[in-house]
Amino acid sequence: KMSANELINIPWELHRKHVFILSSSGKPIFTKHGDEQELVTIFGLLQAIVSIVNDSGDNIRCIKTSNRRKILYFIRKSLYFIIISSTGENEAILQQQLEFMYSQILLILTTKVHEVLKLNSSKDLRDLLGPETTRWLHNSCVNDIVSSEIAFTCLKAYQLPYDLRSEIAYHLRNCVDNSGSACGLLLHGEELISVYSPNITLDTSDYLLLCHFVANATSLSSHDQNWVPICLPNFNSTAYLQAYICKMKIKDSSTKTIDIFLVLIATTSDPSTFIGLHENRTILENELCSESIASKLINSKDNQKTIVSKHQILVNCLHYYYKFR
Numbered sequence: 001k002m003s004a005n006e007l008i009n010i011p012w013e014l015h016r017k018h019v020f021i022l023s024s025s026g027k028p029i030f031t032k033h034g035d036e037q038e039l040v041t042i043f044g045l046l047q048a049i050v051s052i053v054n055d056s057g058d059n060i061r062c063i064k065t066s067n068r069r070k071i072l073y074f075i076r077k078s079l080y081f082i083i084i085s086s087t088g089e090n091e092a093i094l095q096q097q098l099e100f101m102y103s104q105i106l107l108i109l110t111t112k113v114h115e116v117l118k119l120n121s122s123k124d125l126r127d128l129l130g131p132e133t134t135r136w137l138h139n140s141c142v143n144d145i146v147s148s149e150i151a152f153t154c155l156k157a158y159q160l161p162y163d164l165r166s167e168i169a170y171h172l173r174n175c176v177d178n179s180g181s182a183c184g185l186l187l188h189g190e191e192l193i194s195v196y197s198p199n200i201t202l203d204t205s206d207y208l209l210l211c212h213f214v215a216n217a218t219s220l221s222s223h224d225q226n227w228v229p230i231c232l233p234n235f236n237s238t239a240y241l242q243a244y245i246c247k248m249k250i251k252d253s254s255t256k257t258i259d260i261f262l263v264l265i266a267t268t269s270d271p272s273t274f275i276g277l278h279e280n281r282t283i284l285e286n287e288l289c290s291e292s293i294a295s296k297l298i299n300s301k302d303n304q305k306t307i308v309s310k311h312q313i314l315v316n317c318l319h320y321y322y323k324f325r
Contacts, residue, residue, distance in 0.1 A: 017085045017144045020046055021101065021137070024078040025121040029129070030101075030137050036126075046082050050075065062091055074098035077119035079105070087144050096153070097146045101137055103209050103233050108133050110231040111238050132219055139216045149190070149212075153205050158191035159303070164296050169194040176264065179280035180273070182241075183265040188258065190215040201264070202235035210243075214261050220245050225281070227274055239283045242266040244277040248285045252294040258301060260288065 020039075021030035026047035028036035036043070050073065053060040063071040067086070072094045074081040081098040105113060108129055116123055126134070140150070149156055160168070168186065173196045176184035183197035190211045209232065220226050225246040232241060244264040251257050262284065264277050287293060 015108050015144075016087050017083065017141075019098075019101070019141050020080075020082040021085075021105075022047060022080050022082075023117055023121065023123070023125065024050075024080065025117075027122060027124060029070060029079075029125045030134060030259065032141050047080065050080060070094065072098070074102065077114045078121070079113070089146060093146050093151050095264060096151055099142055100205075100209070102148045103134070103204045103205065104137055104140060104213075104235040105129065106237055107209055107213060107231050110240065111233075126204075131267055132217060135218070136216050138215065140212060151206055154209060155192045155204065155207055155211060156190060158300075159187045160193065160300055161296070164293070164300075165194060167293060168288065168297075169196065171284055172196050175284040177281045178283075179264060179276050180266075181244075181264040181277065185210070185261075185263040187211055187214055187261040187263065193260065200235065200267070206232040206234045208257075209233070210263065214245060214263060220261075221247055225278060229269070240269075242273070243270050244274065244281070246281055248281070248288065249286075250288050250297060252293050252298050253291055254295075254297075256298045258298045260297075 015033050017032070019030070019032040020028075020043065022028055022043045024047070026044045027085070028040060028043045030036070031039055034284070049063075050060055060073050062073065065071070068088075069084060069086045070091065072083045072085070072091055074083075074095055079102065081102060083094050083098060085094055103283075105125075109116075109125075113125065113128075116128070117125075148154070172184050172186055172194050175181075176198065182199040183202065184196045185207070186193040192207075192211065195207070210230070212229070214220060220228075225244065228243045228245060229240040230243045231237065231239065234321050235241070239310050244266065245260075246262050248260045248262055250260055262281055264281070266273050266277070288297070
């Protein structure tokens, strides 16, 4: 197994999978391996292929090479997403990965990104996305094989005993109702602990996008609480919701800790809303730090592989995920 530095020094074409994102004018936006400026000729070639196929009255989807590589295109108006893969994954799975990366861009810029590029096709979107989004995009494709969560549009569960999860869900429900939030989530990393959404209906893909954003946006961990505009594309791809995001350090009597993220979604950007969200966050944090919850929640970190193992064995189940229907 190669180190990170050794992987960086390998020419991009020798990797099993590579991802490019560019505008319809061929302007680089993202590359999984290498530097965008050094690969500008490749970006231009990938854009030219689309133009040539379009000029013939057709749309490009996938190119299969003699060495078993697939070059898959996922085009959304002025944005081109391309995977070059020799991993053996089928086209549907690869497209799921590219569609997720498109949603990542929409979470930051909404579909108004297409209007920006329509007015100025040479606009460098990297200036609007920023380095934080680039790191987030990279984290979604860091492994050669697409993650199960992205492939199946599902959420990974943080394993807890039923009684404990029910107690936590009760306190989250009170927090959401009393704060006037539209939706609330509790997360450990990308793993879902509990969710309550009384006022809006979100698609699983939006929950997945939100979980991945919270777990991988490093700036969220550097502040005690955050007030962030986000776009959830399957809910409304043209507008922003406001997300109150904070990291709570849950402690038990032995000073052991576990980091839990609280996400409260508001449909208004009114600054006065923040006060109510903060107050109810404090109440929830105190409730989760009670000895009856904190010690069990912290101890569950070491038991993630055993809590549901007896149920999995009975039905030959290797993994389980949350899917909202």
